[in-house]
Amino acid sequence: MKQVVRVAAGQGFWGDWLEAPRRQVEGGPVDYLMLDYLAEVTMSILQKQKERDPKMGYARDFLGAIDSVLPAIVERGVRVIANAGGVNPVSCAQAVKELAAARGAAGKVRIGVVTGDDLLPRLDDLIARGHALANMDTGEPLTTVRDRVLSANAYIGSTPIVEALSRGAQVVVTGRSTDTALTMAPLRFEFGWAPDDWNKLASGIVAGHIIECGAQCSGGNCLIDWRDVPDLANVGYPIVNAHPDGTFEISKHPGTGGRISVPTVTEQLVYEMGDPHAYITPDVVADFTTIQLESAGPDRVRVFGIGGGAPTDKLKVSIAYRAGFKAVGTLVYAWPDALEKAQAADRVLRERLDRLGLRFDKIMTEFVGVSATHGPLAEQPNAEPPEVQLRFGVRGESKAAVERFTRELAPLVLNGPPSVTGFAGGRPKVEEIVAYWPALIDKAEVQTAVEVIG
Amino acid sequence: MKVRLVDIAHARSGDKGDTANVGVIALKREWYPILVRELTERRVTEHFRGVITGDVKRYELPNLAALNFLLHGALDGGGTLSLKTDAQGKVFSTALLRMVLDVPDAEARSLGLPVA
Numbered sequence: 100m101k102q103v104v105r106v107a108a109g110q111g112f113w114g115d116w117l118e119a120p121r122r123q124v125e126g127g128p129v130d131y132l133m134l135d136y137l138a139e140v141t142m143s144i145l146q147k148q149k150e151r152d153p154k155m156g157y158a159r160d161f162l163g164a165i166d167s168v169l170p171a172i173v174e175r176g177v178r179v180i181a182n183a184g185g186v187n188p189v190s191c192a193q194a195v196k197e198l199a200a201a202r203g204a205a206g207k208v209r210i211g212v213v214t215g216d217d218l219l220p221r222l223d224d225l226i227a228r229g230h231a232l233a234n235m236d237t238g239e240p241l242t243t244v245r246d247r248v249l250s251a252n253a254y255i256g257s258t259p260i261v262e263a264l265s266r267g268a269q270v271v272v273t274g275r276s277t278d279t280a281l282t283m284a285p286l287r288f289e290f291g292w293a294p295d296d297w298n299k300l301a302s303g304i305v306a307g308h309i310i311e312c313g314a315q316c317s318g319g320n321c322l323i324d325w326r327d328v329p330d331l332a333n334v335g336y337p338i339v340n341a342h343p344d345g346t347f348e349i350s351k352h353p354g355t356g357g358r359i360s361v362p363t364v365t366e367q368l369v370y371e372m373g374d375p376h377a378y379i380t381p382d383v384v385a386d387f388t389t390i391q392l393e394s395a396g397p398d399r400v401r402v403f404g405i406g407g408g409a410p411t412d413k414l415k416v417s418i419a420y421r422a423g424f425k426a427v428g429t430l431v432y433a434w435p436d437a438l439e440k441a442q443a444a445d446r447v448l449r450e451r452l453d454r455l456g457l458r459f460d461k462i463m464t465e466f467v468g469v470s471a472t473h474g475p476l477a478e479q480p481n482a483e484p485p486e487v488q489l490r491f492g493v494r495g496e497s498k499a500a501v502e503r504f505t506r507e508l509a510p511l512v513l514n515g516p517p518s519v520t521g522f523a524g525g526r527p528k529v530e531e532i533v534a535y536w537p538a539l540i541d542k543a544e545v546q547t548a549v550e551v552i553g
Numbered sequence: 554m555k556v557r558l559v560d561i562a563h564a565r566s567g568d569k570g571d572t573a574n575v576g577v578i579a580l581k582r583e584w585y586p587i588l589v590r591e592l593t594e595r596r597v598t599e600h601f602r603g604v605i606t607g608d609v610k611r612y613e614l615p616n617l618a619a620l621n622f623l624l625h626g627a628l629d630g631g632g633t634l635s636l637k638t639d640a641q642g643k644v645f646s647t648a649l650l651r652m653v654l655d656v657p658d659a660e661a662r663s664l665g666l667p668v669a
Contacts (some may be wrong), residue, residue: 118603141632151587162668236570321565322646324629362563362578365617371567372621375612388614404593404616427636463629469637473648535632537570 101130104289106282106306106339109168110181111135111313113141113158119313119336122301123259123418124171127339131285132171134164134181135278135311137397140176142275143419143533145185146250149379156187156195157272165195166202172269173207180281181258185221185270186250188212192272196553197242208553213262213273214309215238216414218540219250225544232538247421249533253414253540256381257303258294259547260284266551282339282529290343294382300384301407304346304378309349309367309402310337316349316367317398318357323366335398346403348395359398381414381542383407394534413539422534423460424501427492428468428508431521433469434485440487440516441466447515448491452509459504461496466490488521494532501529556654560587560667564646571631572607573642575649578619583664585618591654597622600652622649 104226106302109120109130114138134287138243146181163184171177178376178442184191192212199208207420218225223246226232232251241248252275263271271284283303286292292299309316318328325446335355341347343502349359360435368390372378374388384407432440443465453460469480505526558577566575575593577592579585599632605623605642626641627636639645656666 135638300573320565322565323578365619366563366565366576369574369578369614369619369621370565371569372574372576372612373569373623375614375621388616390616392617402563422634424636425636461629461636465638467638472644473604473651476600476648476651490638494634494636532633534634536568 107312157185157191158183211268211271257284278311282307297407299345300383416538425494428527437487455466555669558652559650566646568642572626
């Protein structure tokens with residue numbers, strides 16, 4: 100058995116740095132490249148794309164990433180694990196196969212496809228058989244919004260990925276796998292951790308949590324000593340160096356920028372944390388209050404002591420549904436009296452919307468440069484600000500009302516308070532809102548399947 | 554004496570639905586008990602009055618010298634519904650660090666706390 104397995108993070112979300120995957124496989128030795136593409140509402144965006152074209156519905160950036168690391172896969176045996184499949188992992192895998200062939204590597208890349216997380220085709224059947232799929236936040240049953248549902252996917256764990264690896268897949272494509280499963284799976288596969296070895300599985304989850312947001316644990320978005328984080332232009336993405344006993348070190352390639360230290364890793368550990376005693380995943384419930392960190396040299400942190408317990412008999416389901424429309428627009432007011440002018444414009448705009456009889460669920464005003472991010476907690480500026488941006492948004496069920504609002508902003512340039520600019524972007528865009536509905540489903544209802552092609 | 558939280562802790566925040574989480578981490582391990590004592594759910598609720606609509610839940614992580622706060626009703630419905638600039642609660646971290654703590658002079662001196 101290997102005594103160390105190196106899992107490199109190359110993508111923390113869909114839209115992350117395109118350079119990162121290639122830098123991770125070329126910057127030094129790694130065994131696995133882990134790419135996380137999915138956020139809470141990404142699946143619904145992909146579902147809309149699939150409705151327009153049945154061959155779409157996956158993260159297209161993934162093909163560019165594969166293209167940039169293909170030599171490492173073919174010549175050095177680096178394996179890639181990604182939840183890039185979105186709502187169409189089969190088409191995603193097929194596209195990878197075609198890409199490999201186009202690059203002269205036909206038959207040299209075996210691709211594992213994990214399916215079974217997509218519950219959309221089964222939704223009515225599940226509801227009919229008594230699964231309420233109640234909203235975890237509000238308790239409402241899914242029937243409340245059933246006719247507006249766009250996508251429904253169970254968060255699945257590491258087991259099918261382990262199976263794909265054991266069947267020889269060099270690239271594993273999944274749909275809505277949990278972010279952490281992408282890192283945990285290769286560790287389970289390499290070290291043969293038993294499915295009830297809770298402490299080791301919990302270690303795999305914590306390793307996954309630390310690197311799932313890419314550079315956010317290696318100096319990116321890092322508050323502590325932020326001025327002194329070296330060479331962010333050349334930031335190194337994190338690597339898990341895992342051992343059979345469940346301990347691991349976080350590192351990055353030599354010669355890269357950024358920083359890995361106990362504080363930078365701690366900041367990432369608390370990111371998006373709920374109850375730290377129970378970080379629930381399909382494989383294990385990890386206890387984040389057991390995590391021990393210590394410096395293991397420059398840009399290297401050792402992680403150990405992690406405990407966990409048996410998972411629940413439920414899986415979380417990510418459901419997305421249409422929830423009305425919104426639009427947000429901005430104007431910039433200049434000195435003197437910039438804030439006062441922006442406030443006056445806000446009053447004028449609200450009065451005009453009211454006189455038009457437009458009704459919205461929400462009207463929101465922010466004054467960027469004064470109070471947009473911290474609201475009433477922000478101190479009032481002592482000196483007069485050189486400019487203030489008025490940021491005005493509406494949300495409602497009526498697309499026509501939101502559309503009408505977008506035509507009320509620009510006129511303020513000529514018929515509202517003075518010293519206004521920054522409207523070059525034109526009218527605000529009307530966006531359909533796709534909202535998130537978290538629910539639970541019995542594990543027994545979700546059967547995953549693995550296919551290996553190539 | 555007055556001690557600014559931003560001088561004794563760092564923080565990161567994120568979102569889960571309409572809830573923002575803020576992890577607050579002591580800059581020195583020996584300062585963690587000050588955070589535990591001063592950053593009560595009641596005081597943090599008070600701090601965010603007018604900013605969040607729900608309640609505040611606190612968890613302790615002594616192993617990381619950190620506290621985790623869940624701020625419910627923080628994000629105007631959350632994620633894609635929200636019209637806010639900070640729809641994903643990314644900067645609630647520094648909003649919490651705006652707090653100023655009252656620490657007895659002797660204790661502040663013995664712990665070497667930076668004075669506001």
